[in-house]
Amino acid sequence: MDRLMTLAKSHSDQVELYFLEKSQNSIDFEDAELNDIKSTIQSGITMRIIKDHKLGFSYTKNFHNEKELVENAVDSLKGGVEARFDFPLNKTALTLNTYDSAIEQATNTRIVNECKRIYSFMPQKTNGQVNIGAVTATTKIRIMNSAGTDLLTKMSHYFITVSILYPGSEAGLFRSLAFKSFEKTDDQYLSDLAELYNKGERELEVTGGRMKVLFMPETLYALIWRLQSATNGESLYHQQSPLVDKLGEKIFDEQLTIIDNPLDDTKPHARAYDDEGIACKELSIVDKGVLNNFHYNLYYASKMNTEPTGHGFKTSRWPGDTISMKPSPVLRHLTIRPGGKEFWQLVQDIDRGIIVCGALGAHSGNIPNGDFSIGLAPGLYVEKGEITGRVKDAMISGNIYDVMQRVIDIENRVHAAYTGYYPAVLFGDVNVATKS
Template sequence: MEKLLEMAKKVSDKAEVYSIGYTHNSVSFKNAKLHGIESKIQSGASLRIIKDNKLGFAYTRNLANRQELLQNAIDSLEGEVEANYDFPLTEKLARIDTFDPSLENVLSTQMVEESARVCDLLKSETDAEISVSSTTYTETIRVMNSCGTDISGESTFYVMYGSLVFPGSASGIWGAFLSKDFRQMPENILNEMIKLYTSSSKIVEPKGGKMKIMFMPNSMIALKWRISIGTSSKSVYEKVSPIANKVGEKIFDERITIHDDPLNDKHPGARAFDDEGVACKPLTIIENGVLKSFYYDLDYASKLKAKPTGHGHRTTAWGGDPISIKPVPALTHMIMEPGKKSFSDLVKSIDRGIILEGALGAHSGNIPNGDFSIGVSPGLYVENGEIVGRVKDAMVAGNIYEMLKQVVDIGDTLYPSWGTAWLPPILCDNVSVTTKN
């Protein structure tokens, strides 16, 4: 990498080399039987150069031919993508605990045994179609640039997913467990899955209309996505965010507080720096319902004359290969402050409504504007504080900027939700539901 950076500095005004290497091992069970074992080792590097305020970009999985990679970056300057920013000089980083060396020694046989244990337990309590997957990740990232930055970090990540799919359907109850080291999936997660599944085995066909909706961690992607887009500096710059001029104003219920905290190493996936080498720090997005700040990468910080917040990440809405993606503003470590109500208390407060365990079509609707229209997959129907069955063929629609002003309550427990976000269940009122009836 050092040689590539020196070569790039000779033909550009500014240069950056990003490299990543990772190992992942996974085990999957379908229908409670071993389905597959996979191991993957991959690495690569990408190069960004800036010349005459234009951006060049190229990437490779093999650094054997540095000159070819550099030439590809030079050729891409012809695209005339503006780059009026400087790469950072980052020398001091927060010390965070992201790596557990024991995970590197975990054998596939251990993962198979743990997955089989989970399958057996779930099978003994339900008639569901059971799927379980477990994966270990070890990752190393390094960022160097022509300003003198040379920083690196390594992390370990263990994740296990379990699902109980209702017979004759494609929807079910999901549970997830994340850790920096290998350990058994906690009993409380499995018990919650079993309880939700068994209480909703009956199919019901309620009438539609306005009712209470409890968004669970698996369906929170519909809200998380719209909050992330609405508070992105990219959306502000492109004039598509409806809250672009509302910093300091109340936009949600006062019980909603949302942070992005990459330094929180209580959970796996913490980051001391982003993919552009900017030091990460906690950032409050929403506080007591009031919009406090937007988040920035280098590019949009420059365009909006703001300071970068350490949110330049090589990702897309659907993930992707970080080597091949240029950094964009991304809210990767969202945490919503929990409330004080247990899940059972939240259910008891529903006179008529749906627990939205999963959502289909979270990508539909006008996302920047906060609109959503999602399929219930599944939805657990509640009457008079009790789950009476599950709903099929129903749609939930609304706008987050209206709905999140009508919060009934927020759960007291944080759950992993779509990556490294940690969110509680949230119960909202007067949400539109369309059913067969």
């Protein structure tokens, strides 16, 4: 990379190099049968250059043609993308515990045996079809720039997701666990999932209306997406956010505190710096219902005449090739502060309502404005504090700036979920539509 840096500097004013190397093994079981084992290794380099306040970009997975990588970056300057920022000097990044060497002993054979152990346990708890997906991965990231930054991070993770499907459908309940290396799946975790599934085996037709709705941790992303979009520097710059002038104002119920904390290395994927070399920090997004902060990468911070917050990451809402992505402002380490009640206490607090266990169409609706319309796949029906079955053909809709003002209570622990670590959250007076 040093030679590439020297070559690129001769054609530009500033240079940034991003190197990624990732090795991943994934194992999938369907209904107690091994369905697939897949191993992938990818590596590549992304280059950004600044010349005459214009931004150039290129990437490659071919490490033998450095000249072409530089030429492509120079050629992309013709796009005229303005760059009124400098690549940062970062020589004081925190040292986080992001890699567990025990991941090297987490062989495919060991993971397969763990999945088989789960299958020997689950028939004692439920008759539903059980599917399991497990992933082990190691990632190495190096960021260099012409300002003198040279940062290296190595990370490991082990994810496992256990799902139980309802008969004749793809809908079911699931839970995920996330670690920095292999850990045995807790039997209580499996028992709790099976108990919830069993209570929803009966299919019901119920009357819709406004009622209490309990979002499981796995489905809260459908609401959090809207907040991420509204607090994003890109949305603010394009005047697409309803929160433009709302800093310091109450936007949610005071029970909601939402934090992005990349520095929490008790969980996998902690980061001391983002994909632009900016130091990460704990960022309070919402504190007791009050909007505290927006988040920016270098590009949109310069557009908004503010400082980057360390949230420039190569990621997108949909899966893609990381090397080909440009850094955008993203909240990747979110958590909601837990409340004071056990999950089953929240269920008991529902006189009539729905538990959202799966969300269809979470990407639909006016996301920047906070609107949502979600199909339940599945939704469990609760009456007088008891789950009586699962709802057929139902959906919920609303706006997060309305619904999230009406928090009844919050679970007392968080769970690994898409976009972060969340508790279950109970909301009041939410619109539920059914065919009945």
